[in-house]
Amino acid sequence: MTAIATTVDAEQRLYELWAEIRDLKSTEELLDWDQETYLPAGGQGDRGTTQATLAALRHRLMCAPELSEVLSACAETADGGGELAAQVRVAQRYVDLERRIPESLAKALAKARSAGTVAWQRARAEADFSKFERELAELVALRREEAAALAPGGSPYDAMLDRFEPGATEAALVPLFDSLGAALTPLLERVRDRGLEVDESPVLGDFDPEGQRRLGVHAATAFGFDFERGRLDATAHPFCVALTRSDVRLTWRWQRDDLRPALFGILHEAGHGLYEQGLPREWWRQPLGDPGSLGIHESQSRLWENHVGRSEGFWRWLWPTFTDAFPEHAAGTDPAAMWAALHTARPSLIRVEADEATYNQHVIVRFELERRLFRGDLQVPELPEAWDALYREVLGLSAPDAADGVLQDIHWSQGMFGYFPTYTLGSMISAQLFAAAERDLGPQEDAFEAGEFSPLLAWLRDRIHRHGGRFPAAELVQTATGRPLSADDLLRHLTSNLERAYDL
């Protein structure tokens, strides 16, 4: 045990201990990335063992008495609003998440998640919710137990939210989601009543995957993603992982007959990657050095995907490259038609295939169901019926079977409750940030057409990226935009686009 003579020593020691933890996490991330990209098929079982060992080692470092001691020593003298206090607050939160969960519960959760994933896969393949019911009930029960351990006496669902979005509460989110849902419904009714069918042929065709990849890399590079400090590989499900500030890895997938999964997938992950590459170098391997909020992270991906990548200016800029990649296809369309094809609004059953507007309705349904489950108003066996009722009510649709209904997402099978809301939070934040950026920088459409993405990136670097994990999402949004987080800008963005696309 190191004797802690002074606060300077304690602070120094905190950073040394945190650096080890971050390096261990970095290697866990490499193990995960490799598992999705290059791990031989026969190597999966042993890889799981290695991953479990690394997780246990990191748990041990997080629970080391010395770390708690230096955190206490730092907390005693840190200035409440200062940087050190924020370092301590963030570190203490992660330490608490590890320490407060009894080992027996952690093991039970790991086992239930594994069993849940297996059961969900089978249940989904057979479109039979009953095959997943017992495992899901167990996961809900264990997460409620976890909530009691993390925040004794508090709201169980708030504890779930807090794991992904520190500081988020049901009380704060419900008005946001209610205001969004209340305005989305009449907007989408106007679209429906207009009876127009937007022509989607500009995004449909036969697109060589290598051409799609090059197009995505070209745009991501223009946005400012540094491929000298990052890379792009193919995986079944796209993701972004930052092993270090100089090693940020994006992944992508493609569909031959539809441009959108590859191109917007790459732009989305590049948005995450731009954030990771822009985090403060001086905080690397310190508690504040990594993003703290999934909502903020998602806002960065959605901003570049939706507010930049779906803008007509962007498509005017991309057009020569698009024409080079797919000359015959491009000859039959133009940027305005492309813009329209990217702004459809059509209720559908599957969240991950939904358009920008109706996507939020899928999240609203899940948020409502999760709240009921954790309040105890809804029992797991009643979930399929509740799902169907809400889909009818919110989206006006009913799934033919559970596979396209309540079993469509992987999240619950891994015990991830409270995650879905961060998707729509990300959409709200992205719209609010983009509106603020345009207030500061002027409308960006012409800049995009000229290939000038750096003013926007610089604005995000200044307002968001450089703050690392220092501020909770709500505070960061308030400071960055001068306004409290609301659904207004997202609604304005969706309304304006749909009014144009559907000639409302």
Added chain:
Amino acid sequence: MTAIATTVDAEQRLYELWAEIRDLKSTEELLDWDQETYLPAGGQGDRGTTQATLAALRHRLMCAPELSEVLSACAETADGGGELAAQVRVAQRYVDLERRIPESLAKALAKARSAGTVAWQRARAEADFSKFERELAELVALRREEAAALAPGGSPYDAMLDRFEPGATEAALVPLFDSLGAALTPLLERVRDRGLEVDESPVLGDFDPEGQRRLGVHAATAFGFDFERGRLDATAHPFCVALTRSDVRLTWRWQRDDLRPALFGILHEAGHGLYEQGLPREWWRQPLGDPGSLGIHESQSRLWENHVGRSEGFWRWLWPTFTDAFPEHAAGTDPAAMWAALHTARPSLIRVEADEATYNQHVIVRFELERRLFRGDLQVPELPEAWDALYREVLGLSAPDAADGVLQDIHWSQGMFGYFPTYTLGSMISAQLFAAAERDLGPQEDAFEAGEFSPLLAWLRDRIHRHGGRFPAAELVQTATGRPLSADDLLRHLTSNLERAYDL
């Protein structure tokens, strides 16, 4: 601290602790592999930091008092010749290697290796040994210090050898190398005096790299390498790394105008990989589960590369595939001509480009120089002159400058003294194993021509692979072949090939 109630508890605990250490090593290996394959160029610096942290964590686990305690508890009751005693002996050796070196020395060595590599690169680029002299002298001094810490009062060079080849001593190796060198000289004089030039055109041409890769994968698969539990990627320098028993990764490089680097590189690394895939599954993550001897490891790669891959039977089997890959080239030659082209013997300056016979002379020179350095008979500033004198004496050649002379290898710049001898040990062992296999199985030429490599692999699995790291190389060779290790079979192999190739 766990109370160790019984030996069974101690044994169980030893395996638990060792499993963590092996999993940590596995992730370090992934970090290294990734660094050579897919790490973005800008990510190198941060990767070095991550690697250093992981190495320090593993050092801490190896030096944990609990591990030493369970090793002592196991040693007390283990039957001397039994499996547990071997587990303890192997584990204790690794623990000693970590514990006996003071932290200050370990840090100084890490720093000197890093400085040595940088200096060597510059010195080599400028062909100026003086730019590397100080750093090399420092490395020799630190390694002598390390030798004193590892084996107080012992021979410094024996301590160096033991790090790579447990149990190897100068006293045991010198007679082997002397007998090899004494017989090689007259053999190569006979070749020189014959005045024949072997036609190398069968291996020279314009070979599409993808075709070369497919050819190598085809042969490695036929040998028995399981690509479901392994893979092949391109790197600057070929290597093989076993992350787990089910994740064995080979790498390769190619030259468009010469078949040999790619094909024999893949066969060589596949030989290493076959060994790793064949190690006992039940010992995985136990001290005996990994190979203990570099010489034995190298024997496996050289056996498949030289005794199988350069045989005429192998080439007769490969010919249809070779013809498919390179039809025009294959039409102009045949397996017999290919065989001859692969059995040249021509003194040359660069070790890694040397043929199978003269390769050993390059090692003999380095072995002699390392012994002198560690005996104190030779000082670092005198090294270039001694190098030149030995190359003239042994190979009859003099390098035009230090870049193609004393600066050609990376090993010394990383403080790796005692490594070179394992290359020729590997050649000797491979020849002795192959001769024993043919005594047991009959001549393999016809089997190879029929594509039957599994009898040989099964023999190696039984005699070598299944024993993991249980026996020192000398004991394993004695048991596997019924004879003490000698240079005889290697000399017979080289003599017979050269007599045929050069019509002696």
